[in-house]
Structures are given as structure tokens and as C-alpha cells.
Amino acid sequence: MYSVIKRVIFFIFLIGIWELLFRVGIWPEYVLPSTVSVGKTLVNGFHDHTFLIGIAISMKRIAIGYGISIVVGIFLGLLIGRIKIFEETLGSLISGLQTLPTICWLPLALLWFGLNDRAIIFLVIMGAVLSITIATDTGVKSVPVLYLRAAKTMGASGWKLYLGVIIPAALPHIVTGMKQGWSFAWRSLMAGELLIVCLGLGHLLMIGRELNDMSQVIAVMIVIVIIGILVDRLFFIKVEKRIRERWGLVKA
Amino acid sequence: MLESIEIENTIDTDQIKAGSKPLAYKLNDIQPKLCIQHISKTFLSKNGGVSALEDINLEVKEGEFVCIVGPSGCGKTTLLNIVAGLEKADSGEIWISGRKINGAGSDRVVIFQEAALFPWLNVIKNVEFGLKQKGINGSQRRNTAMEYLKLVHLTKFQHAHVHELSGGMKQRVAIARALAINPEMLLMDEPFSALDAQTRWILHFELQSIWLKTKKTILFVTHNIREAVCLADRIVILSTSPGRIKKEFSVDLPRPRDDNDVNVAEYSTRIMKELKAEINKVLKCEMDADSCVECDIKCTTEEAAKTDAGGGI
Ligand SMILES: Nc1ncnc2c1ncn2[C@@H]1O[C@H](COP(=O)(O)OP(=O)(O)OP(=O)(O)O)[C@@H](O)[C@H]1O
Ligand SMILES: [Mg+2]
Numbered sequence: 171m172y173s174v175i176k177r178v179i180f181f182i183f184l185i186g187i188w189e190l191l192f193r194v195g196i197w198p199e200y201v202l203p204s205t206v207s208v209g210k211t212l213v214n215g216f217h218d219h220t221f222l223i224g225i226a227i228s229m230k231r232i233a234i235g236y237g238i239s240i241v242v243g244i245f246l247g248l249l250i251g252r253i254k255i256f257e258e259t260l261g262s263l264i265s266g267l268q269t270l271p272t273i274c275w276l277p278l279a280l281l282w283f284g285l286n287d288r289a290i291i292f293l294v295i296m297g298a299v300l301s302i303t304i305a306t307d308t309g310v311k312s313v314p315v316l317y318l319r320a321a322k323t324m325g326a327s328g329w330k331l332y333l334g335v336i337i338p339a340a341l342p343h344i345v346t347g348m349k350q351g352w353s354f355a356w357r358s359l360m361a362g363e364l365l366i367v368c369l370g371l372g373h374l375l376m377i378g379r380e381l382n383d384m385s386q387v388i389a390v391m392i393v394i395v396i397i398g399i400l401v402d403r404l405f406f407i408k409v410e411k412r413i414r415e416r417w418g419l420v421k422a
Numbered sequence: 423m424l425e426s427i428e429i430e431n432t433i434d435t436d437q438i439k440a441g442s443k444p445l446a447y448k449l450n451d452i453q454p455k456l457c458i459q460h461i462s463k464t465f466l467s468k469n470g471g472v473s474a475l476e477d478i479n480l481e482v483k484e485g486e487f488v489c490i491v492g493p494s495g496c497g498k499t500t501l502l503n504i505v506a507g508l509e510k511a512d513s514g515e516i517w518i519s520g521r522k523i524n525g526a527g528s529d530r531v532v533i534f535q536e537a538a539l540f541p542w543l544n545v546i547k548n549v550e551f552g553l554k555q556k557g558i559n560g561s562q563r564r565n566t567a568m569e570y571l572k573l574v575h576l577t578k579f580q581h582a583h584v585h586e587l588s589g590g591m592k593q594r595v596a597i598a599r600a601l602a603i604n605p606e607m608l609l610m611d612e613p614f615s616a617l618d619a620q621t622r623w624i625l626h627f628e629l630q631s632i633w634l635k636t637k638k639t640i641l642f643v644t645h646n647i648r649e650a651v652c653l654a655d656r657i658v659i660l661s662t663s664p665g666r667i668k669k670e671f672s673v674d675l676p677r678p679r680d681d682n683d684v685n686v687a688e689y690s691t692r693i694m695k696e697l698k699a700e701i702n703k704v705l706k707c708e709m710d711a712d713s714c715v716e717c718d719i720k721c722t723t724e725e726a727a728k729t730d731a732g733g734g735i
């Protein structure tokens with residue numbers, strides 16, 4: 171509770187300084203807008219639905235791209251984690267590709283898909299899939315042998331062993347990978363929407379720039395940050411904590 | 423090889439009532455439940471091979487409770503894993519009810535030292551795990567699981583999560599989970615050695631009562647002679663490096679037996695005395711070979727009776 175109060179005071183202080191600088195009038199308004207006009211843009215944006223539509227479009231893209239990343243990432247992670255030949259081949263490719271910043275896939279995405287939704291979704295996938303693959307691989311390799319033996323002596327084998335034991339046992343790692351994958355996916359999405367202009371939050375940001383409307387730029391940035399925090403704090407951190415408790419990795 | 427030490431009070435009406443022995447005797451001349459034939463196993467390491475097991479031969483009758491006792495590192499776990507089909511022997515064969523085994527199977531369920539319950543499932547779902555693998559449908563699965571949870575007195579905890587259970591409770595769930603599949607044999611690898619003395623004492627009673635009720639064939643590994651005397655019909659002693667069957671004792675005390683019972687203590691002491699030489703050998707191995715003094719273990723009845731879970735080698 172105390173830390174929340176400190177945080178609130180800090181942000182009020184920050185906004186106060188910002189407003190003060192605006193009032194002093196060193197910079198023109200298109201460089202530093204007033205807090206009031208940013209607030210108004212935020213309210214208007216939600217009121218006339220432009221922000222809501224932007225959020226909806228961005229969310230749809232990340233849902234598709236991130237969803238595909240989870241399925242593909244876990245599948246590849248299982249292959250690499252459990253089958254030697256895939257580890258030696260695919261594994262080295264994946265860890266090599268991970269060093270490549272996601273935005274470097276942009277030219278390739280444009281040539282393959284053109285300036286459209288599919289190119290953006292491709293960027294989202296390339297952002298998230300590698301983290302999830304690598305985390306799943308680690309998770310699968312650290313499944314306690316005891317669980318596998320116990321499952322085998324109770325007659326588990328084949329896909330039942332994967333679904334019933336290996337994936338759940340690896341879940342703490344997989345969720346951590348998903349969390350990291352989400353933040354990469356969110357960044358790639360914004361980069362993609364900025365550069366491949368076709369609706370979405372990133373596009374709203376670009377409109378702000380084109381209209382010299384700094385209030386819109388800052389308002390959209392605030393929305394992007396808040397969504398990122400909401401998903402990370404309200405979802406991933408809680409899920410991760412619950413799983414670690416349940417799996418006995420930390421004392422409850 | 424079989425050496426039976428006579429105990430005075432052999433007229434035990436309890437056993438006849440419980441009907442465990444007569445069953446075992448009746449099936450004696452038909453076919454052993456488990457037949458271990460010429461099992462050998464060598465582990466390869468950097469400095470040569472470690473001969474873990476050498477020519478192990480053992481037969482276990484239907485409904486018999488056999489304890490394998492031996493010092494640490496003598497190959498007890500290895501032998502149990504080979505019977506379970508989790509490890510391959512270099513040579514030899516394992517037969518269960520006249521079938522040669524090849525790999526793990528739900529006819530022989532292992533209970534490990536750590537309960538190995540799955541933390542992503544609650545208690546009742548853990549007990550259902552093996553039944554699910556067999557493809558048994560939902561409501562029937564739940565009923566069977568509840569039945570076995572009742573057997574280990576844990577129905578109250580059916581919806582609890584694994585991390586909320588004590589060590590003893592976990593081990594009881596593991597026993598229920600194994601029994602629910604209705605295996606032909608239970609293989610238990612030091613299942614109680616991580617528990618405190620009281621919990622172990624309770625579980626010794628519980629396991630005996632389960633065994634009397636279910637008539638399961640049990641192969642139980644321990645390094646604790648007292649525990650073996652408390653539980654077994656027959657005790658098989660393994661010697662160390664290479665692991666060989668050194669001696670067998672049959673235990674003919676009335677059930678349920680108590681760890682602290684005078685007869686159990688006395689019997690443990692007798693076995694200990696017989697094994698003094700072997701214990702000395704182990705101690706010598708574990709200490710520096712050159713500087714080893716002749717270790718002499720004093721093993722008297724009083725001493726063994728004093729230590730609560732004593733008799734470990
Ligand atoms: N995977 C392995 N690789 C190499 N050596 C092994 C392996 N597993 C077991 N051993 C060796 O085989 C021998 C028997 O081991 P095992 O675990 O069966 O002993 P144990 O009787 O169960 O001992 P404890 O009472 O400590 O559990 C030991 O000397 C051990 O070092
Ligand atoms: Mg062992």
C-alpha cells in the first residue's frame with residue numbers, strides 16, 4: 171500500500187514538472203504539448219472510438235500472431251527438447267536466429283506478403299516464437315526424470331506422456347517464455363504497424379506525427395504502455411506466481 | 423541358501439484369520455509371481471566398469487511380501503528398476519506370472535522414495551492418473567480412485583494440491599495411486615526413508631493392513647533391517663560390489679507387527695549379528711582403504727531396541 175502511495179506521488183510530481191515546463195513556454199506546443207491537451211486527446215480518442223478501434227485492430231493482430239507463436243513454439247520446443255537430431259539441427263538454427271532483431275525481418279515480410287496485415291502478423295510471430303521455443307526446450311530438458319519414470323510405470327506412453335506429463339511439468343518454463351514472447355510480440359507489432367501503415371495503434375501514432383499533433387503521439391504512447399503493463403502485471407506475473415507455487419518451486 | 427530362524431511363538435492365529443499365508447502357500451507350487459533369473463548389470467564409468475549386480479536369482483510367490491536389504495550402493499534400486507522395466511539388465515530375464523517382461527508396464531507399479539506425485543494435478547486426479555492411461559471413463563475412474571483414497575484414509579484431502587500435503591500424506595497418495603491401477607505387483611524403493619520416525623511407524627501399520635486387505639505381491643527395498651523385519655515375509659540380503667544375494671531370512675512373526683515390538687527388535691538384532699562381517703566390509707570400503715581400522719560393531723539386543731528405527735546398514 172505504502173509503495174502505491176509513493177508511486178502515485180511520483181507520477182503527480184512528474185506531471186507537475188511537465189505542466190510547469192509547458193507553462194514556461196520554452197518549446198512550441200508541437201514539441202511539448204500541455205498535459206491538459208494530452209488528456210483531452212485521450213478522452214476524445216476513446217469517446218469517438220478511434221482509440222478503441224485502433225486497440226481492437228492491434229489486439230486482433232497480436233492474438234493471431236501470438237496464438238500461432240504459442241502453438242508453433244511449444245511444438246518446436248518439444249521436438250528440440252526430446253529428439254536429438256532436431257536439437258543438433260533445428261536447435262542451432264533457432265539459437266542463431268534469436269540474435270537477429272525482429273525488425274530485420276521487415277524487408278523479407280514486405281517482399282513475401284506486401285504492405286498488409288499478414289506482414290505484421292509475420293513480424294509478431296517472428297518476435298514471439300523463438301522465445302517460446304527456447305523456453306519450452308529448456309522446460310522439457312528439465313522435467314524431473316522421476317516424473318517420467320512414475321508415469322511410465324503407470325502405463326503412460328506416446329502422446330499421452332507428452333500431454334499428460336512432459337508439457338505440464340515444463341509449464342513453469344513455458345509460461346516464462348510466453349511472458350518474454352509476449353513483450354517481444356508487442357514490440358514487433360508496434361514496429362510493424364508504424365512501418366507498414368495500415369490501421370492499429372502504431373498507425374494512430376504515425377497519424378499524430380503526420381498532423382504534427384504531439385498530443386496524439388503522447389496519448390497513443392500512453393495507451394501502448396498501459397496495455398503492455400496490464401497484460402504483464404495483471405496476467406503473466408500472476409499466472410507465473412500461481413504456477414510456481416503449485417509446482418512446488420517456491421514456498422506458498 | 424534359505425535360512426529360517428525359528429521364533430518361539432509361531433502359532434499365530436492372526437495370520438490364519440487374515441488368510442494371507444494360506445493363500446501364499448497354496449499357490450506356492452503353481453508358479454511364482456515374479457521370477458528374476460541370472461540378472462547382471464555393470465555400469466560403465468570413466469574409471470572402468472562398476473559391477474552393480476551379479477547373477478541375481480530370486481523368486482517371489484503370489485501375495486508374498488519380500489524385502490531386499492543391503493548397504494547403500496549395493497544395487498537395490500538398480501534391481502528394482504530392472505524389474506520395473508525402467509532399466510535394462512546386461513543379461514538375465516525377468517518373468518511376471520509366466521510372461522517375460524520387456525519394458526515398463528502398469529502390471530508392476532513403482533513407488534519411489536520421493537512420492538513423485540504430479541503437482542499440476544490435485545490429489546484425486548493424481549490417483550486417477552493410471553486409470554486414465556488405461557482409458558477408463560470419468561465416473562468409474564473417480565469411484566475407483568475414491569475407493570483407494572479411502573484405503574489410505576485421505577478422502578478428506580481429495581481436492582488438496584500436492585504442495586499442501588505432508589511427506590507422509592504424499593507417500594500415502596502415491597500408494598493409492600499405484601494400487602488404483604490394480605497392478606500384479608508393487609515395487610517399493612525405500613518409500614519411507616525420507617519420513618520421520620513417527621510417520622514411518624504409522625505407515626508401517628498402514629502398509630501392513632493394506633497388504634492384508636489387498637493380498638498384493640510386494641517387493642520392497644530398504645536399507646533398514648528393522649523396517650524389513652517389521653514388514654516382510656522374507657528378507658533378501660544383498661552384498662555390496664558386486665551386488666549379490668548373500669542370505670535370505672524368512673520372518674514368521676504375527677501381524678500387524680510393530681517396529682518397537684520386542685520380537686521384531688530381537689529378530690533384527692539376530693540378522694544384524696549375522697551380517698556383521700558384511701557391514702565391516704562396507705565400512706572398510708567407504709573409509710580410506712589403507713588407514714582402515716578393523717571396525718567392530720557392537721550389536722546387542724538392548725542397543726537395537728533403544729534406537730527407534732535402528733538396524734540400518
Ligand atoms: N546411471 C548410473 N551410472 C553409473 N553408475 C551407476 C548408475 N546408477 C547406479 N550406479 C552405480 O551402481 C551401484 C548401485 O546403485 P544403486 O542406486 O542401485 O544402489 P542402491 O542400493 O539403491 O543404493 P542406495 O541405498 O544408496 O539407494 C552404485 O555403485 C552406483 O554408483
Ligand atoms: Mg537406492
